Amino acid sequence: MTLPILYNCPPSGNCYKVRLFAALAGIELEIRDIDLAAGSQKTAEFTALNPWQQVPVLQDGEKTVIWDSQAILVYLAETYGKHDWLPSDPVGRAKVTQWLSVAVNEIQHGPADARLVKLFGYPLRYDDAARASERTLKIIDDYLSGHKWLAAEHPTIADCAAYPYLALAPQGEISLESYPSLRRWISDVEALPGYIPVDQ
Numbered sequence: 001m002t003l004p005i006l007y008n009c010p011p012s013g014n015c016y017k018v019r020l021f022a023a024l025a026g027i028e029l030e031i032r033d034i035d036l037a038a039g040s041q042k043t044a045e046f047t048a049l050n051p052w053q054q055v056p057v058l059q060d061g062e063k064t065v066i067w068d069s070q071a072i073l074v075y076l077a078e079t080y081g082k083h084d085w086l087p088s089d090p091v092g093r094a095k096v097t098q099w100l101s102v103a104v105n106e107i108q109h110g111p112a113d114a115r116l117v118k119l120f121g122y123p124l125r126y127d128d129a130a131r132a133s134e135r136t137l138k139i140i141d142d143y144l145s146g147h148k149w150l151a152a153e154h155p156t157i158a159d160c161a162a163y164p165y166l167a168l169a170p171q172g173e174i175s176l177e178s179y180p181s182l183r184r185w186i187s188d189v190e191a192l193p194g195y196i197p198v199d200q
């Protein structure tokens with residue numbers, strides 16, 4: 001059987017969302033690394049896979065190509081029948097979707113952008129990212145003080161989408177010290193069977 005191919009970059013939190021979910025859900029992928037620093041995402045061949053010239057991209061067979069980490073999580077959960085990770089009832093599905101949106105909006109423009117500046121020197125405004133992080137982390141911490149997981153009574157792809165850039169916030173010099181419920185949730189994700197860290 002041919003495995004789905006994940007076009008990946010090891011330090012990318014967006015790629016880590018997919019590797020983490022695959023590891024937790026027991027889905028095997030072929031990993032192909034793309035060297036972003038060398039500009040390999042800008043080749044004609046890669047641009048044909050993803051016009052946005054970004055990783056992750058998932059290629060499954062001859063015809064199926066999915067870009068965007070959230071979309072890949074949904075695709076894998078559906079394709080492999082991982083229904084616990086992506087509920088199909090309207091409320092359950094909507095609750096997962098709202099956190100997938102938080103992952104690409106509030107979490108991206110807060111801790112993920114701060115990490116891009118501090119770790120990779122991206123020309124973004126660090127002060128804006130730090131201010132956005134404070135609001136985002138506070139809201140998520142408050143939420144998690146009353147909920148064990150983000151979208152359900154059990155882990156879902158929402159937790160996989162949110163975890164990487166929240167757990168890696170200190171790499172962007174965003175401290176998690178003041179957010180005890182967020183730190184409890186991070187420990188709970190890290191205790192799940194099959195968990196892998198970002199550098200694995």
Ligand SMILES: N[C@@H](CCC(=O)N[C@@H](CS)C(=O)NCC(=O)O)C(=O)O
Pocket residue numbers: 009012013014015036041053054055056067068069070104
């Ligand atoms: N919304 C996309 C964003 C993907 C994204 O921003 N990827 C970054 C790596 S984390 C990238 O490939 N950047 C290309 C570049 O910096 O040229 C997703 O969630 O997958």
